[in-house]
Amino acid sequence: MSSSVADPETPDPAPARPHFRFRAWNLLLLVPLISLITPLFNATEPTLFGLPFFYWFQIAVIPIGIICTLTVHLVTRHDDEEGETKRSGARPMEGDR
Amino acid sequence: MTGAQIVQLVVFLLLFVAVAVMGFMASRWRRADDLEHLDEWGLGGRRFGSWVTWFLLGGDLYTAYTFVAIPALLFSSGALGFYAVPYTIIAFPLVMLPLLRLWSVSRVHGYVTPADFVRGRYDSPLLALAIAVTGIVATMPYIALQLAGLEAVLRTIGLNGSGFWGHAPLFVAFVVLAAYTYQSGLRAPALIAVVKDVLIYIVILVAIIYLPIKLGGFGAIIDAGAAKLSQPSPTTGQPAGSTLLTANNQLQYATLALGSALALFLYPHSVTGVLSSSSRATIRRNMTALPAYSFLLALLALLGYVAIAAGTKPIVNGSTGRPDSNTIVPALFAGQFPAWFAGVAFAAIGVGALVPAAIMSIAAANLWTRNIYKEFLRRDATPRDEARQAKLASLVVKVGAVLFIVVVDPQFSVDLQLIGGVIILQTLPAVAIALYTRWFHRWALLAGWAVGLIWGMVMLYGIPNPANGKQHFGGSALALGKLDLFGWTPFDGSKVQIYVGAVALIGNLVVAALVTLALRAAGTREGADRTRGEDYHATRVPESTTPEAVSSV
Numbered sequence A: 001m002s003s004s005v006a007d008p009e010t011p012d013p014a015p016a017r018p019h020f021r022f023r024a025w026n027l028l029l030l031v032p033l034i035s036l037i038t039p040l041f042n043a044t045e046p047t048l049f050g051l052p053f054f055y056w057f058q059i060a061v062i063p064i065g066i067i068c069t070l071t072v073h074l075v076t077r078h079d080d081e082e083g084e085t086k087r088s089g090a091r092p093m094e095g096d097r
Numbered sequence B: 001m002t003g004a005q006i007v008q009l010v011v012f013l014l015l016f017v018a019v020a021v022m023g024f025m026a027s028r029w030r031r032a033d034d035l036e037h038l039d040e041w042g043l044g045g046r047r048f049g050s051w052v053t054w055f056l057l058g059g060d061l062y063t064a065y066t067f068v069a070i071p072a073l074l075f076s077s078g079a080l081g082f083y084a085v086p087y088t089i090i091a092f093p094l095v096m097l098p099l100l101r102l103w104s105v106s107r108v109h110g111y112v113t114p115a116d117f118v119r120g121r122y123d124s125p126l127l128a129l130a131i132a133v134t135g136i137v138a139t140m141p142y143i144a145l146q147l148a149g150l151e152a153v154l155r156t157i158g159l160n161g162s163g164f165w166g167h168a169p170l171f172v173a174f175v176v177l178a179a180y181t182y183q184s185g186l187r188a189p190a191l192i193a194v195v196k197d198v199l200i201y202i203v204i205l206v207a208i209i210y211l212p213i214k215l216g217g218f219g220a221i222i223d224a225g226a227a228k229l230s231q232p233s234p235t236t237g238q239p240a241g242s243t244l245l246t247a248n249n250q251l252q253y254a255t256l257a258l259g260s261a262l263a264l265f266l267y268p269h270s271v272t273g274v275l276s277s278s279s280r281a282t283i284r285r286n287m288t289a290l291p292a293y294s295f296l297l298a299l300l301a302l303l304g305y306v307a308i309a310a311g312t313k314p315i316v317n318g319s320t321g322r323p324d325s326n327t328i329v330p331a332l333f334a335g336q337f338p339a340w341f342a343g344v345a346f347a348a349i350g351v352g353a354l355v356p357a358a359i360m361s362i363a364a365a366n367l368w369t370r371n372i373y374k375e376f377l378r379r380d381a382t383p384r385d386e387a388r389q390a391k392l393a394s395l396v397v398k399v400g401a402v403l404f405i406v407v408v409d410p411q412f413s414v415d416l417q418l419i420g421g422v423i424i425l426q427t428l429p430a431v432a433i434a435l436y437t438r439w440f441h442r443w444a445l446l447a448g449w450a451v452g453l454i455w456g457m458v459m460l461y462g463i464p465n466p467a468n469g470k471q472h473f474g475g476s477a478l479a480l481g482k483l484d485l486f487g488w489t490p491f492d493g494s495k496v497q498i499y500v501g502a503v504a505l506i507g508n509l510v511v512a513a514l515v516t517l518a519l520r521a522a523g524t525r526e527g528a529d530r531t532r533g534e535d536y537h538a539t540r541v542p543e544s545t546t547p548e549a550v551s552s553v
Helices: A024-036 A053-076 A078-086 B003-028 B038-046 B050-061 B064-077 B079-109 B114-122 B125-157 B164-184 B187-214 B217-229 B250-264 B268-275 B280-309 B325-336 B339-377 B383-407 B414-425 B442-461 B500-522 B533-537 B547-551
Strands: B477-479 B497-499
Touching: A024 A053, A024 B079, A024 B250, A053 B079, A053 B280, B003 B125, B003 B164, B003 B187, B003 B325, B003 B339, B050 B187, B050 B268, B050 B280, B064 B079, B064 B125, B064 B280, B064 B325, B064 B339, B079 B114, B079 B250, B079 B268, B079 B280, B079 B533, B114 B125, B114 B339, B125 B164, B125 B268, B125 B325, B125 B339, B125 B383, B125 B414, B125 B442, B164 B187, B164 B339, B164 B383, B187 B217, B187 B280, B187 B325, B187 B339, B217 B280, B250 B414, B250 B497, B250 B500, B268 B339, B280 B325, B325 B339, B339 B383, B414 B442, B414 B500, B442 B500, B477 B500, B497 B500
Parallel strands: none
Antiparallel strands: B477 B497
């Protein structure tokens, strides 16, 4: 993912500001992708309540995914408020008719 | 009709009528001054908070598809059908950050549809048109999937007529849906979604506790499933499936889950659900909480095996004369539950079909109005004209979906969703990647879109379905050995299967990248980007813009 601001050929009077904020915490959002690596869990044993590993492993990933997303949400949510204060001075809209 | 079926029908009708009345009343809910405005009719005034958004997105994503199509796939193919679980596990974490950017930039510029964003980002009405048309076309099979679920219920109740008029009960249900969508816009499904979820939770909790106990626990249920799936099918001589993945369908499982997850928020109706929410915080909270529905999905999916253990037989569809695998779960409920509770369960499925069908048709109507009607047919349309067009378009889209169900006979209705997914995935570079970078050239995106769509359709056309003898459009799993690039078959002889959507998307991206390099070398104009970096993090509309100016872009 590039972090280029705007196309250089585009006339853009606005000062260039980075529009991609990287947060290491966001990498947690990739953890649930483990449920795509089928060789890890494509097995019957060990079973849980009669369910083969294949099924209960993936069900177990659901709360893990929720915890990861929740963590990212809690850690980065103040970013939204930061954006709020930074823009205290309203700027004129250009571009839209 | 048997006595039990009459009880089921009465309960079903009572709940269905109650919901329809709610739909009509919804226009008074959080009433706006003027419903004759696209922001009001099509986005509920952009005022939905966390709870309403949760129900709305849940109503969008967990639908008749969940109740009917996924268990039917487990019933007949085994473990592969469980792909819906990783699909919904990865979807929300994966799309949360892009959706926040989309919400912000849409709020600043008053965008209502994904095509609006593409129009502003790339200064290209043509590319926006391509995105809009793709969205409308991809939505139709998805609505048809909901209809298939509703019809499965109606046929189980005994409204199983033959021929064209066998679909008549479905038509009636859809006229009701069309009427209250027309009347109330997005407020109707948002309100009904709450009822739908309550019904579904009750039914699922009962089903997953009561049925396994009755049938000897999950161990016995899985064993019964494994035993039946391993028997050779009479038509192909191969085992129908297994309760674990095989060497050939593991890649398909992963690409299906990933492709479906990426497609999910490209669908116009999901974008509608996101844009109608009132703040970034609403989206964040929902992306955290929505995966909780995945528990339900997983348990529902297992009902496919429960049906095997209970010895449920699919009902013979009166219109096609063949056993209809979509009726598996309704038939299971009819066979195992008291008649009145089966009626409640059927109402849950029926309402679960109507909510997303309403949202989807509204989203498709928004696309038509904003990106085709206003852009190409009547540039001076007033907000009132726009709202009127959108209402009419929502009717047209629903008729299209009904035709889909009458003309096409979906043996596995899940294929409808997967085909829609192949189509909508081709908008990923222009919509989702564009949220992060404008590296791709606009004409290159158009070229990649065209190649991805055409190639995807060609591959789908070439897939036969051995189970019913159809030569074309028999599913969405491509054997890698059949992959053919102008006569070059890189995986010749391989039986490993992959989701067509993933292959077509790779083709799309490669073409878009190559054409971008070529166009840039030739110095082709890139067009102006109306969005700016900070727009993607905005938490509210800049003060200098009145809402009126924003929504009449």
